[in-house]
Amino acid sequence: MVQEAGPVTTAYFDVPGPGAAVDCFDRSTATRRRDVQVIAGQTVALRLPLQNTGEQAGAVGLGLAGQLEPGWSWSGSTADLDAKATTVGRLLITTPANAVPGAYRLWPQATWLADPQYTSRCDVTVRVVAPPAASWGYASTRALQYQAPVGEEVTLDPSWQWGTWRRGDDPAQAARHATMVRTATGRYTVTMPGLGATPGVAHAGAGVSWGYTDAAWCQLDSVTRNDADKLLDVACFDGAGTAQNLPFAVWASGPSPGARPQLQARYEAIGGFGNAVPLVNEDTFNSASGPVEVRVIGEGRYEVTAAGSAYDATGYARITALNSARARCRPSGVEDTGTALRIGVECVGADFRPRGTPWLLSYTEGVGAHHDPAVPAAYASTTGDPAAPSIDTRHSWSSTGESPTIARTAPGVYDLNYQAVGNPYTYPADLVDVTAVGPQARSCRALSWNSYSYPGRLRIVVHCYDAARRPADAHFAFAYLRAPDRP
Numbered sequence: 001m002v003q004e005a006g007p008v009t010t011a012y013f014d015v016p017g018p019g020a021a022v023d024c025f026d027r028s029t030a031t032r033r034r035d036v037q038v039i040a041g042q043t044v045a046l047r048l049p050l051q052n053t054g055e056q057a058g059a060v061g062l063g064l065a066g067q068l069e070p071g072w073s074w075s076g077s078t079a080d081l082d083a084k085a086t087t088v089g090r091l092l093i094t095t096p097a098n099a100v101p102g103a104y105r106l107w108p109q110a111t112w113l114a115d116p117q118y119t120s121r122c123d124v125t126v127r128v129v130a131p132p133a134a135s136w137g138y139a140s141t142r143a144l145q146y147q148a149p150v151g152e153e154v155t156l157d158p159s160w161q162w163g164t165w166r167r168g169d170d171p172a173q174a175a176r177h178a179t180m181v182r183t184a185t186g187r188y189t190v191t192m193p194g195l196g197a198t199p200g201v202a203h204a205g206a207g208v209s210w211g212y213t214d215a216a217w218c219q220l221d222s223v224t225r226n227d228a229d230k231l232l233d234v235a236c237f238d239g240a241g242t243a244q245n246l247p248f249a250v251w252a253s254g255p256s257p258g259a260r261p262q263l264q265a266r267y268e269a270i271g272g273f274g275n276a277v278p279l280v281n282e283d284t285f286n287s288a289s290g291p292v293e294v295r296v297i298g299e300g301r302y303e304v305t306a307a308g309s310a311y312d313a314t315g316y317a318r319i320t321a322l323n324s325a326r327a328r329c330r331p332s333g334v335e336d337t338g339t340a341l342r343i344g345v346e347c348v349g350a351d352f353r354p355r356g357t358p359w360l361l362s363y364t365e366g367v368g369a370h371h372d373p374a375v376p377a378a379y380a381s382t383t384g385d386p387a388a389p390s391i392d393t394r395h396s397w398s399s400t401g402e403s404p405t406i407a408r409t410a411p412g413v414y415d416l417n418y419q420a421v422g423n424p425y426t427y428p429a430d431l432v433d434v435t436a437v438g439p440q441a442r443s444c445r446a447l448s449w450n451s452y453s454y455p456g457r458l459r460i461v462v463h464c465y466d467a468a469r470r471p472a473d474a475h476f477a478f479a480y481l482r483a484p485d486r487p
Contacts, residue, residue, distance in 0.1 A: 017118075019053035020060040020110035022089070024122035034124040039131050039199075039255060041097035041289045045280040046124060050089035050110055052081035058114050062089035065109035065121050071096030071289065075278070078113065092280060096289045099128045131287075134372035135198045136253035137163025138431040138481050139178035139190065140207045146188070146236075146247050154180045156190070159427040162483040164372075165194030173228075186236040186243035187221070192252050196225035199282040200254030201264045201360040203320040204234045205433055206445040207247035215239030215443055215465035217328050218248040219321040220360065223266075239469040241326045241350025249431055249446075251481060253362065253370045255285035260367040261310045262287040263341065266360055267294050267302070268322060273356035283360075290340065300354030301332075302345040304361060311341035314395050315365025316379035316479050318435055319345050326350045327357040328443055330436045331477075334363075334395075352441050352467035366397055369433065369479035378421050378480040380404055381437060382414075386473035389414070395477070404460075412464040412471030416478075422451035422458040423482045430482035432460050441467060442474035451482070 029035040038044040052060050063076035075092040091108055104126045112118035139161035148154045156178045166174050176193040183189055192202075204218045221233035236246040255264060266283040267276060278291040286292050288308020295303045313336035321327035332344035343363065349355040362369060368377025378398035382389040391403045404416040423430060432449040436442040444464040451458045458480065466472035 017054060018056070018058065018112045018115055019118045019120070020112045021051045021053050021120045022062060022108050022110035022122055023049040023051075024108060024124050031125065033122065035127065036124065037127045037129060038093075038095055039285065040095050040099040040101065040128050041131065041255070041287055042285055043092050043094040043278060043280050043291060044126065046091040046093065046108065047088050048091060048108055048122075049086055050079060051086040052083060052112075054112065055083050057082045058112065060089075061111040061113050062091050063109055063111065064091065064093070065107040065119075071099065075291075092278060092291075093126060094289065094291060095126070095128055097287055101128050101130050103127050131255050131257040132198045133164075134253075134256040134370060134374070135164050135195055135200065136251065136370035136372060136481075137161070137165065137178065137192050137195055138249070138251035139192070140249035140431060141180070141247045142208075145180065146182070146207075146245050148180070148182050150182050150184065152181065156180050160429045160431075162428045163192060163195065167484075168194065182245070184243070186245055188234040188236075188248065190232040190234060190250050191226070192230040192232065192250075194228050195230040195252050195254070197228045198254040199285070200252060201266060201283055201362055202230065202232050202250060202252035203318055203360065203362065203433060204232065204248055204250045206236070207249040208446070208448045209247045212246075213447065213463060215445075215469040216244070216246050217443060217445065218246065219323065219326075219328060221322075221324045223252075223322065223360070235324065237326055237350065239350075239465065249433070251370070251431055251433060255287070256371050258287075258367065258371060258373055260371070260373070261308070261315070261341075261363075261365050262371045263292070263306045263363040264361065265292055265294070265304060266322070266358075268358040273358065288341075296356075298354065300347040300356050304343040304345060306341045307339065308341065309339055312336050312365065313341060314397075315363055316369055316381075316477055317343050317361065317363045317437075318369065318433060318479065319347075319359050319361050321347060322358040322360050325355075325357065327355050329357070329359050330442075332437075332439050346439075346441070348441060368399070368481060370481055375484045376400065376421060376482060378418065379478065380416070381477040382406065382475045386475050389475070404458075408473070410471065412473055414462045414464075414476075416460040416462065418458040420456050421480065422456050423485075424456045425486055426452045426455045428483045430458075430480065432478055432480055434462055434476055434478040436464060436474050437477045438475045440474065442472060444474055444476040446478065
């Protein structure tokens, strides 16, 4: 591995006999070679033309030549090719979280596998950048905003939203608010200012709705970028799976530096919902620097493995279906294998039958779900008998060090209270994100949360349901996000 050099001219000669060639040419760059950027700790995928230059069929391998710096790793590919045939090979390069930002010159190598003395190389530039500063935000509907006329842009209540765009150096950007446009029954497009500048994932859930206690839910149809903004297409359904205008809450976050572990993943297999070994895209990030893998273990059931010994499986995992078709997902289990974090994902349709779907996943431990240690936050999980639950202190955390009290007030209805984690200034207010957890097929939602009646205190009411849409006892976890303390 060497620092970047000047432009390189590559020529290929047709020499009789076995051989293999790889091509890094890219006319869109100044050096005319492939030039990619990756956040330290992420994996970057290179797709390069790979050719059997020989006169007989055989296998050609694609890898990296030379010695890598400590912590770097790669995974190549092989292809069986006819004589003179060309294909596209995939080369995965994983950078460590502590990689020094800069431009690195690497040498992809094609090898004729029947006789590895026959090789050829080209060069690429991998530009490593440090994880960006924490980038996140949340918003929810209030009053009857979710019933707005189709096509009308609505500013989501400024007292119930906050985002890191508010603390930027640009006054015009800091003055913006998250907005919403209802596009059809139960369909909304939410614009989160400034959050499109970095990769990352997002989540959606049913919002505050006193008086509407159905087993409703909201998911994401798509997450896209529009210049510096992030667009969340939200789809909401009643308990039967019928599209319905409903109050909702959304939040989004990106990868960020910090001492505590963070995992983000976007699983979106093209042409189906099969294995992704490894899972590589710009929205997938593992702060432990190891590969992220997704394996299908049954209809609607997945196993996510993030390599790295930094994890202890005590954090908050959240999965949101990323699909226009009705689906809801939950973490069925979180395990520390000693060398990796393993998260079980289960997704079901409106009828609670298993259903394959793309999804988005967030996981943090020992820090808020937004991975921003500068801002107070909390998460908690239940344990024991769900008819008389307690807080699982090993899988719970708060910036104040406190655990909430919990009381079951009716089947599937839970009342939780914190004394000090809420915003002491009341507004801008906060967001509570809830998910069912564990192997039992259940759904849970935050019916309401209140930190404004007694600033500093926080009350959360959670409702859980079974497949028949009836209130039912269940295990659940939740995350609490709020604005920073005022200076």
